[in-house]
Amino acid sequence: MSAPSAVAALSLPKTSESENLLKIRHSMSHVLAMAVQKLFPKAQVTIGPWTENGFYYDFDNPEPFTEADLKAIKKEMGKIIGRRLPLERLVVSREEAEARIKAQNEPYKLEILAGITEPISLYTLGEDWWDLCAGPHVANTSELNPKAFELESVAGAYWRGDETKAQLQRIYGTAWETPEQLAEYKRRKEEALRRDHRRLGSDLDLFSIEDEAGAGLVFWHPRGARTRLLIEDFWRQAHFDAGYELLYTPHVADLSLWKTSGHLDFYSESMFGPMQVDERQYQLKPMNCPFHVLTYASTLRSYRELPIRWAELGTVYRYERPGVMHGLMRVRGFTQDDAHVFCLPDQITGEIVRILDLTEQILSMFDFKTYEINLSTRPEKSIGDDAVWDLATNGLIEALERKGWAYKIDAGGGAFYGPKIDLKIEDAIGRMWQCSTIQLDFNLPERFDLEYVAADGTRQRPIMIHRAIFGSLERFFGIMTENYAGDFPFWLAPEQIRLLPVTDEVRPYAEQLLARFKAAGVRASIDCSGDRLGKLIRNGEHMKIPVLAVIGAKEAETNQASVRSRRDGDLGPMDQQTLLEATERANRERLLSPFAALG
């Protein structure tokens, strides 16, 4: 059985949740650095912090480290641990620290020293190695388990995270209290690999990215397209029900539109270049907002019309730098589930609550039910006056309070044009993904001079809210695929039932059953390969078809099918009518499985 949430028995604390792991990992990075400097005397040390699952250390070394180097380094680390070396904290004066660092010829450490304040501490590791460090650490390397750590990879990283500065060699490692924890960690990594949407995308024939077409451009194959369409249908219906209207807008438009919007000034690096058509320059759209704004401005609006809620599955193209593309998660052409709400100032809170409700309704349909919410407030560089910012920010806060959702405040983290709410979802293996965003915008209505006629006949500026729930269909599809490990819920499966005829004699019966499924809107097929049943089952399971229906002489005689469900196991023979009704209902009610209620 491969239930979507095959979780581990052994709990694995994060570093931030365990003082002991923090010490182990931090000390491990020192052991790593000591080992590297022993084997590579030219390597200069920089920083070596813990991460949530392990640690890393950045070195400046003339030669990049190889896989073979990692093995040697790991062995050396084992030796250091075996020597049961004490780690001791020394508080020193700035002068002494400087002298010690200079004696070692470690320019990066000198730079770090210049940036820290007293007390200045360093940690020794045995007699002959030490590192400038705030700690804390274990007292002795005997507290480190040589069988519970691993060096994972080597990667490039910039000094101080600044791409204009030197590129260093970063060695990543992981360390745990026990070998059992390490084994569990490795199992989870493999689980993540098994769920990788890029692998599932090709195994299940969902989508591909073609070299000849270019990086970051997605080809949706029939199976992926079918599931995407089901997501879109659900999304559209939910939006109509929530009081939205849908728009279609062009993919290109006159460049001047992007001058007016301001994108040309601060976003041009992320845009595909303009194209000359006749006497005008056109721009492939990197976002939908200006189009919705133009639609708003196409006629004079009354306050009675507000709020206006417009949504669009809008396909946009953005120039992403080579090397940043990643499967469906980061692409150059993608479809946003974009919407814009134009409303009166006193409608903000109500509209935000409606958006949060809709977001919850839509995300929970894909079994994302745990959220992490961030409210980002006014940054230093921003436009608009205080009163509007206060009104808007308080509106967001009140909406969150009314919804009863816990949230964190990212002070000063908002866009220059307005405050925002970001929502992260947690997937089946505990990873967080940011998809949904709600942003207030004081900029575009100003730039496009949007107005409505108020009750007193004066012209007023509407409040504009941007929001996306999936963010991008591509990215969400990737996250959802990994969340389900490719085992889509029944209602989303591109192929829902595969009929497996045991012999050719029962083909006519299978054809007749197939016709009934199709008439009922159930996505069924027959495996006509002529292979033996064992092979048919195997192929069906590999493609993660939710329901396999075995049809042999017995079933043909009794108007039945023997049902094998990925989620519910072998259910034995079932009447045609029962099966039809259960599957049709599962589609209508968008169920995970047609058989849960039968159990």
Place this chain on the structure above:
RNA sequence: GCCCUUGUAGCUCAGUGGUAGAGCACUCCCUUGGUAAGGGAGAGGUCACGAGUUCAAAUCUCGUCAAGGGCUCCA
């Protein structure tokens, strides 16, 4: 864009300078078989692309493109 690694059949990969390989998938034949691979035969590749070195390049060198692990970026 930067560092490292990789690119061979639809997929997963082997092949270290001398005529291109395997398993699965595909096509055909035999088999009509009851819950995770029945047997046989066949077809399928400009070894990512371009240049260079060499009598000879999948193999060595350089460049381009793309992918993977990271960094940076993702208003």
